[in-house]
Amino acid sequence: MTQSAVRTKQTEHADPEEPGHRRAERADDAGVTTEGHPTHVHDFHQFLYVPLGRIVVTARETDHVLSPAVGLWLPAGVPHSARFEPDSLVVSETFDAERYPLPYTRATVVHVGEVRRRLLLTRMRSSGAVPEDAAVFTELAGDEQRLPLPRPASxxxxxxxxxxxxxxxxxxxxxxxxxxxxxxxxxxxxxxxxxxxxxxxxxxxxxxxxxxxxxxxxxxxxxxxxxxxxxxxxxxxxxxxxxxxxxxxxxxxxxxxxxxxx
Structure with missing residues (x-):
């Protein structure tokens, strides 16, 4: 991977005749560059994961650093922007805000353990992954309360x-x-x-x-x-x-x- 990339499962498999999916595609793709994207708002919930590299998402004046161990929930309606580090890969899972009640009301970091990591990477590699999978939402929004706490190496x-x-x-x-x-x-x-x-x-x-x-x-x-x-x-x-x-x-x-x- 020679540059930052965003992969959005919802957008890739969206029904082109579904208005909500068209809105999601424009919101995710408009303004995205290899360095990041400017402040914008989604009408759907979004889960961001960075299996490679690191990005910084800013939501309501708070910076959230995402890495392979840390994911981020962005509830519908939360303004946010992002900065991508070189060679970073961003995976995005999106969910209809009316169909999927999210337990968070603001941008919230969550730990990405082995189960979530395998799930996200499998969906990223699969061309047949179903968008807005209820089981996926349950796993990603599950009651895993502990805050992400990466360990220093030095x-x-x-x-x-x-x-x-x-x-x-x-x-x-x-x-x-x-x-x-x-x-x-x-x-x-x-x-x-x-x-x-x-x-x-x-x-x-x-x-x-x-x-x-x-x-x-x-x-x-x-x-x-x-x-x-x-x-x-x-x-x-x-x-x-x-x-x-x-x-x-x-x-x-x-x-x-x-x-x-x-």
Missing amino acids: TAARAVAVALLRDPGDPRTATEWAEALYTSSTSLRRAFRVETGLSFSEWRTRARLNHSLALLAEGHQVGAVAARVGFVSANGFILAFRRHFDRTPGAYVRERTERAVG
Whole structure:
């Protein structure tokens, strides 16, 4: 692959007589270049995956870095633009907003594990893939709550990541970690940004929030969970939880309970 590319299963197999599919084709293809595409809006839900390379999707002033481990849901009506890195490959799955209720109301990153990766790559290679497959939507929009958390590869950053996954409540700053590992804070921060697509602070926040899911599921109170995972206040934890999961910790617990009862 010598340049960025966008592959949209919905568009490739759309019925040319279906108005909704024609709208999807224009929205996906208009303005797309090897560098990306300008801000636009879809009237359908879109799932983006990058099996090769990396892209940055900007939605409502927030940058979302997509890599082979991270996908992105773009609900219908969310304005967004994209920047493609050289040699990147973008896979797009689209779904009718009226037929498929998406649990997200804003651009939301999700982890692409082995099952989702195989599914997306199989559909990309298949000329007979059915657009808007209900089973595909269920798999991609399933209740996989944990935030994507790519692991850094360099020695110092990897050591910090392992320690934070073991104890996300560790309060040490990037500077304090760097001093303990005999490196510079600039180098440590750069390693997290380059190797994971996340700042040190954002990576640590995600590790804390992921750990909080298990604690909440075990029945711990919100304030106790906030303290155990390293937030200085319950309010700070609630705000971070809502920003990343689009719901409060209390709402998350209620949803889990309702699903269990159902």
